[in-house]
Amino acid sequence: xxxxxxxxxxxxxxxxxxxxxxxxxxxxxxxxxxxxxxxxxxxxxxxxxxxxxxxxxxxxxxxxxxxxxxxxxxxxxxxxxxxxxxxxxxxxxxxxxxxxxxxxxxxx
Amino acid sequence: xxxxxxxxxxxxxxxxxxxxxxxxxxxxxxxxxxxxxxxxxxxxxxxxxxxxxxxxxxxxxxxxxxxxxxxxxxxxxx
Numbered sequence: 169x170x171x172x173x174x175x176x177x178x179x180x181x182x183x184x185x186x187x188x189x190x191x192x193x194x195x196x197x198x199x200x201x202x203x204x205x206x207x208x209x210x211x212x213x214x215x216x217x218x219x220x221x222x223x224x225x226x227x228x229x230x231x232x233x234x235x236x237x238x239x240x241x242x243x244x245x246x247x248x249x250x251x252x253x254x255x256x257x258x259x260x261x262x263x264x265x266x267x268x269x270x271x272x273x274x275x276x
Numbered sequence: 277x278x279x280x281x282x283x284x285x286x287x288x289x290x291x292x293x294x295x296x297x298x299x300x301x302x303x304x305x306x307x308x309x310x311x312x313x314x315x316x317x318x319x320x321x322x323x324x325x326x327x328x329x330x331x332x333x334x335x336x337x338x339x340x341x342x343x344x345x346x347x348x349x350x351x352x353x354x
Contacts, residue, residue, distance in 0.1 A: 199344075200344075200346075236324075236328070237331055237336075237338040237339030238338060251327070254324065257348065
């Protein structure tokens with residue numbers, strides 16, 4: 169397993185909710201990442217974020233890890249949930265909150 | 277060079293025969309698109325699988341030349 173892959177595995181298995189994004193929650197560097205942060209804040213869950221712009225290996229590695237071509241990417245309890253469009257669809261349908269409750273994710 | 281709406285739509289329809297694609301220019305710059313894709317092939321698939329099917333039809337352009345495509349997928353209602 170490559171170094172980037174093991175770092176990704178480590179962060180998604182040791183945190184309930186992980187968002188791989190461009191920038192940080194306070195200073196998102198793209199509109200999609202900004203939207204993803206806003207959705208998680210609305211859900212009221214605590215989350216770990218990884219700024220892929222600070223780590224080129226993770227930026228490439230995360231796309232292979234999930235077989236998903238874009239960033240942001242949301243992981244809950246180690247499982248890939250989707251990008252910002254899927255997060256928005258799930259949030260609007262109430263499914264994201266239900267999933268967080270079912271998976272017993274800690275509130276922020 | 278950014279992809280045109282027509283180009284994106286043609287690729288999705290070729291990858292998902294029988295699908296309906298509605299393109300919206302989000303920023304008015306011909307480079308930030310929203311696509312609503314309704315395809316019978318999505319039946320029984322998760323959202324992640326549905327989006328992956330669209331990305332596959334775009335032949336690896338997603339995340340590269342096509343960096344901003346807001347995607348909504350749905351199964352046709354009869």
